[in-house]
Amino acid sequence: MNTKVTIAGVEFKNPVMTASGTFGSGMEYSQFVDLNKLGAVVTKGVSNVPWEGNPTPRVAEVYGGMLNAIGLQNPGVDVMMERDLPFLTKYDTKVIVNVCGKSVDDYIEAVEKLNDSTADMFEINVSCPNVKEGAIAFGQKADALYNITDKIKRVSKKPIIMKLSPNVTDITEMARAAESAGSDAISLINTITGMKIDIERKKFVIANKTGGMSGPAVKPVAVRMVYQCANAVKIPIIGMGGIMTGEDAIEFLMAGATAVAVGAANFINPKATEDVVNGIERYMISHKVEDINEIIGCVK
Amino acid sequence: MFYRNIDEGKVISQEEISSGIFSLWIKNEGAKHANAGQFVGVYPNSKDTLLMRPISICETDASEGKMRLVYRVAGKGTKEFSGLKENDSVKLLANLGNGFPVDEVKGKCIVLMGGGIGIPPMLGVAKALKGEDVHAFIGYRNKDLFLSDDFLPNCKVYIATEDGSVGVKGNVIDALKASTGLKPDVIMACGPMPMLRAIKQYAAENGIKAYISLEERMACGIGACLGCVCRTVKKDEHSHVNNTRICTEGPVFDAEEVDI
CATH class of the missing domain: 2.40.30.10 (Translation factors)
Known part of the structure; x- marks a missing residue:
């Protein structure tokens, strides 16, 4: 049975990754999950300098999921290179560093520093709905996305994955812009912008007013968008959005994703990533799938 | 442990x-x-x-x-x-989370303060410090007390109620002020944020070491999601910004180190 998949020349032992921002840099969840079992650890977004993030409350539960507006708090790329990446090199898993920024120069600075690190790939976060400057501004207009993808691609020594926002009119336009600017892959979906109001206190539950929605309720939206993008571009897709089980992951693969990422499920079940790996293998055995690549995009 | x-x-x-x-x-x-x-x-x-x-x-x-x-x-x-x-x-x-530093305060005059649903964890602290010089101030809205009897075998107990129906009328700080002659070296507290702010200020004004237990909405509980942070005076070692994770570095903090 083969579970290996390849994206931009990087081979993953299986298609299961962590979704950026839900897994730190792996250290916390290594108490619950054998990181060696994962296709890749995708780190929490890191910027050229430390970011404080948003005021609290930053998280809220909603029906079928949650809202978050962490605001990309992170210790900056230097700490990631000194502390987090050396930790991850102890494991036999691929490492994808998620990079965020407020300006093109921020992204470039972080990518240039990370160029000589042990990271296997970069995922470029142009789709966080919770920071006011930059980030999503690059991910909601096709020409801006093309521009930043092109500039990062010119300096990056590693393959890049542009992470797309679902908060757009037509996600295939964004996928095409990323592809034509040279992105090696795309990942989707980032969270869907949402809002929750506390009707007793007459206040927003999240201090940022809006937050990104994730969790099982967003899965049908994400599967649809992965399917649309798979029909629009030739570069590989990493699909995510509400994956809780191996069966959920199989849906994304059939829609056209080459790999998947597990996000909010980590908060609901700290062993979720490993459970998804095992669930995929069980599906392959019971459905006599010899090679995982057979089912990628098999539903037309 | x-x-x-x-x-x-x-x-x-x-x-x-x-x-x-x-x-x-x-x-x-x-x-x-x-x-x-x-x-x-x-x-x-x-x-x-x-x-x-x-x-x-x-x-x-x-x-x-x-x-x-x-x-x-x-x-x-x-x-x-x-x-x-x-x-x-x-x-x-x-x-x-970390818990209260009970071993560090032994031999001192220790005041425990709990307000409302912040009272329960203070019972565990009282039990851990049984035999020490411990004074528990517990605050309620009214005479619907809970857990107050559970404290009795472990320490001295002082009750405050907002409506004055039992004990001192007011909050736990009012009850502490009413206990003339009691000079705490350390306060350990859990309760609503206004109470913890008042304790932080009272402790600072009176040269008392204070440990306070904070709460915040959280998702992962283990330090990965950064949902439950609080502001800190110094840059946090993990985050390298003035935010620290309540679930991991806390929920108990030295009151001087957090900006609440």
């Missing part, structure tokens, strides 16, 4: 000890290893709810491997927990 796992707990007993306040005894592995002031994440079963509910550990019986959670029904998750019966299974993320 670091212990971190997904515990399959078994309910020993549950009772409503005051209106909307429930006392739940659970048998679980984490109970053998808990520090006073730590908390657990309790997973609801209902698919209406997904995230664990962080609940402070009220007390433990390490030899019997059981822990007591005293919580207020505040929403869908805690409403579900209030229906748990003897022998029901309950999944816990245990044990979370």
Whole structure:
């Protein structure tokens, strides 16, 4: 049975990754999950300098999921290179560093520093709905996305994955812009912008007013968008959005994703990533799938 | 005593000890290893709810491997927990957070302060410090007291009620001020944010070391999501910004180190 998949020349032992921002840099969840079992650890977004993030409350539960507006708090790329990446090199898993920024120069600075690190790939976060400057501004207009993808691609020594926002009119336009600017892959979906109001206190539950929605309720939206993008571009897709089980992951693969990422499920079940790996293998055995690549995009 | 796992707990007993306040005894592995002031994440079963509910550990019986959670029904998750019966299974993320530094304060004059649903973890602290010079100030809205009798075998107890129906009228600081002659070296406290702010200020003005237990909405409970941070005076070692994780570096902080 083969579970290996390849994206931009990087081979993953299986298609299961962590979704950026839900897994730190792996250290916390290594108490619950054998990181060696994962296709890749995708780190929490890191910027050229430390970011404080948003005021609290930053998280809220909603029906079928949650809202978050962490605001990309992170210790900056230097700490990631000194502390987090050396930790991850102890494991036999691929490492994808998620990079965020407020300006093109921020992204470039972080990518240039990370160029000589042990990271296997970069995922470029142009789709966080919770920071006011930059980030999503690059991910909601096709020409801006093309521009930043092109500039990062010119300096990056590693393959890049542009992470797309679902908060757009037509996600295939964004996928095409990323592809034509040279992105090696795309990942989707980032969270869907949402809002929750506390009707007793007459206040927003999240201090940022809006937050990104994730969790099982967003899965049908994400599967649809992965399917649309798979029909629009030739570069590989990493699909995510509400994956809780191996069966959920199989849906994304059939829609056209080459790999998947597990996000909010980590908060609901700290062993979720490993459970998804095992669930995929069980599906392959019971459905006599010899090679995982057979089912990628098999539903037309 | 670091212990971190997904515990399959078994309910020993549950009772409503005051209106909307429930006392739940659970048998679980984490109970053998808990520090006073730590908390657990309790997973609801209902698919209406997904995230664990962080609940402070009220007390433990390490030899019997059981822990007591005293919580207020505040929403869908805690409403579900209030229906748990003897022998029901309950999944816990245990044990979370740091707890109060009980070993560091022995030999000193120690004041414990608990307000409302912040009272339960202070009972565990009182038990851990039994035999020391401990004075527990516990504050309620009115005469619907809970846990006050449980403190009695462990320390001196002073009660404050907002309406004055029992003990000193006012809050726990009013009750401390009314106890002339008591000069605490250390305060340890848990309760609503206005109370903790007042304690931080009172401790600073009177040269008293204060440890306060904070709460915040959280998702992962183990330091990965950065949902539950509080502002810090100095840059936090993990985050390298003036925010620290309540679930991991806390929930108990030296009051001087947090900007609340």
